[in-house]
Amino acid sequence: MQGDLIKMRQAAATILAQQKQIETKYKQAQTTADDWLRRAELAVQKGEDDLAKEALKRRKAYQEQADQLKTQVDQLSVASGDVLNNTRALEAKLQEARSKKETLKARAASAKTSQQIQEMMSGLNTSNAVVAFDKMEQKVLAMEAQAESTKMLVGSDTVDNRFKALETGTVDDELAALKRGMLPASTSAAGSLPEGRPVQDALDLELEALRRKARAE
Known part of the structure; x- marks a missing residue:
């Protein structure tokens, strides 16, 4: 499209140049034809009919030339107009193609990125x-x-510790049990009952031993 646009611009420039040249020749021929017409009128005014006829002949030749050039100018004007319109249309298409190209590039880059992400995710x-x-x-x-x-x-x-504490009891509990005669007999010599001693004396001795033990602790 870029190459076609260059060719069309060159063609348009050529046609416009030709049109300008022929237009210049047309104006010159038409001016000359008008001058010979004025001369013919002047010759008629002066009574020079032969000179007026000669002026009219030359005027006719230049007028025919001017008319031909005018036809060429009109044709070139139409042709140059068509070329210019086609050139503008091709320029618009080229601009649209460039814009679409950038859009497609962006879409391609986005698709490539998405594909890379999908490949990375699939690799996990x-x-x-x-x-x-x-x-x-x-x-x-x-x-x-x-x-x-x-x-x-x-x-x-x-x-468990709480239950053991309840089961073991305290010194007061042991004293109460001792007074009731329910404390188990001690294996120590000091706690043994002497023969012939009353039970009360034995209890007093046991109590005294417990007191000494308590004081020592």
């Missing part, structure tokens, strides 16, 4: 990613279960 191994996330979830669940078990064990130890 999503199954491996899913497996990795599943492993992470399993590890987190195991950690949570371990923490919950530890919490339950700590709570169980606390409960």
